[in-house]
Amino acid sequence: MNDKGKIVAGLVIFLVMVTFPFWYNLGKAAPAPEIVLSAQAKAAGACVLPKAEIKTEHMQLLDVWRDTVVREGQRVYVNAEGKKFDMSLSNTCLDCHSNRKEFCDRCHTYASVDPYCYDCHIEDPKENDQ
């Protein structure tokens, strides 16, 4: 009995299928998304933290904000420059970054992050203002 041919063919098919995702995506690395600063953010000129920090640490910052507000009852954040912010996701972050879709969401979609915050927090504090 000699099934060498079948075995080799099977192995080749197996290898091709296992590695398919790798060579299928070869050279097609998704470009980093273009995030757009809202007019308001441009006017403000600076974020709550320096750019490098807010970029990598905004989730931790929001976590600290919500614990401080909800559990300790302190609602004012004074950053290193002495500027004061109301510690609020909708009323501060999304008030300045009023274009959530082109800003937060674009980056999150790229990074495959889907925060569940907007099940409760108002996602468009600026739209349909009454």
Add this chain to the structure above:
Amino acid sequence: MKPSRRDFLKIAGASAAVGLGAVPVMEALAASGGHGTSPKAQVEKWPEGLTATHWAMVVDVRKIESAEQIEAMVEACHTVHNVPLLNEKRHEIKWIWGTHYHNAFPSQPHEHISEHLHHILFPVMCNHCQNPPCVRACPTKATFQRESDGLVLMDFHRCIGCRFCMAACPYGSRSFNFRDPRPFIAETNKKFPTRMKGVVEKCNFCAERLAVGQLPACVEASDGILTFGDLGDPDSEVSQLLKENYSLRRKPNLGTGPSVYYIV
């Protein structure tokens, strides 16, 4: 060679010494890095915020004349907090509502109760108990009693929807979101978050308004029926009212220590 007991003890002792030597290093590491807070950043309260050592509500039942007065308080509260209006009774969400004497004070009704008490609706809400059973029941510490002022509050981010707190609360002050509340909110207050399906909610004595120097919404809409203030301050309006008038609390025999008082 088989290691002797003596060798074994030597090695064990040496490794313990090395381990202890690492403690200061670990402590230095732990101290160096909280996330998300720049070393120079600080948190504080708004200067105009209202503070107390024991927030309490006094309901002057003598001033209640009509159901519309209660309706106005409910409306004010439910609008600022995005409380949905679900008509089906078992899905209902309420932070403050009106109820009859025999429901508010179930151990005290009798046939000869005064006409006035028999007819009116009593405004009822979370009692912000001094000894809150809901806080003990909560397995995630989502419900907690704020040490500074005694408010019984909820951290919605931690609520897992187990509803132990609802079973523990003897006043029915808590509601569960069986459905997504958003379609049932007529006009959303964009300054305050909604809730989502699967969490419990209740009155928070307007903690978010106190923080910016405003009285609770129901108090403002109450035509003087509700008085809110600091029971820890003997000169406050609530302390004076209770000193001068006879008052009741709901189900006092349970030992929960409600912070809502009714002058009848």
